[in-house]
Amino acid sequence: MKHIYLVRHCQATGQAAEAPLTTSGVEQAEQLVPFFDTHPIDRIVSSPFRRAIATIQPLAEERGLMIEQDQRLEERVLSGQPMEDWLDRLRDTFDDLSLCYRGGESSKTAIHRVNELLKEVLSGDANHIVLVSHGCLLTLLMKSVDDQFGFKEWQQLSNPDVFLLTCTENDRHIKRIWS
Known part of the structure; x- marks a missing residue:
């Protein structure tokens, strides 16, 4: 059985790849250390974005684990150009998974x-x-594992947030464990 902890980064100053955590975000990252006290961790893989690495750095240091950076964990780009109605357009991409805006990723x-x-x-x-x-x-x-996840669930995420994806050979289950 595999236990995969899906961690959304802590509060950041913006969306750019180099955006740092806010003061509150730094405190949140420190709170992740005791949160994971009862959870064994063998490996940490992170988006290379600064806010993601800073989110997990305190836990990695406490556990003596290296943070592996993987570009496949970078945030999805909705569009290559600003969109005033980006929230509506994002909702549309959860309804039509093939929908792709210029310069973006479906x-x-x-x-x-x-x-x-x-x-x-x-x-x-x-x-x-x-x-x-x-x-x-x-x-x-999470939507690829359980179709109940969508735009509404995205809106309900917190910074940080943690979900546990439990995988056996024949089954996958997702549960929110951050409170």
């Missing part, structure tokens, strides 16, 4: 990207893995 493509990483993680030796990423991409990953 939900279907993002799901494929992150599921390639998930397959590798599931075939590896580690049994307790932390994946650190971003709200939209994590929601799409």
Whole structure:
């Protein structure tokens, strides 16, 4: 059985790849250390975005684990240009997984990207893995496992947020464990 902890990054100053955590976000990252006290962790894989790495850095240091960076955990790009009605357009991509805006990535493509990483993680030796990423991409990953996840569930995510994906040979189950 594999236990995969899906961690959404802590509060950040913005959406750019180099956006740091806010003061509150730094405190949230520190709170993740005792949160994981009762959870064994063998491996940590993170989006290379600064806010994702900073989210898991305190836990990695406390456990003496290296943070592996993987571009497949980067946030999904909705569009290559600003969209005033981006929230409505994002909702549309949860309804039509093939919908792709100019310069962006469809939900279907993002799901494929992150599921390639998930397959590798599931075939590896580690049994307790932390994946650190971003709200939209994590929601799409969860949607690929359980179709109940969608736009509404994305809106309800917190910074940070933690879900446990439990995988056996024949079954996958997702449960929110952050409170």
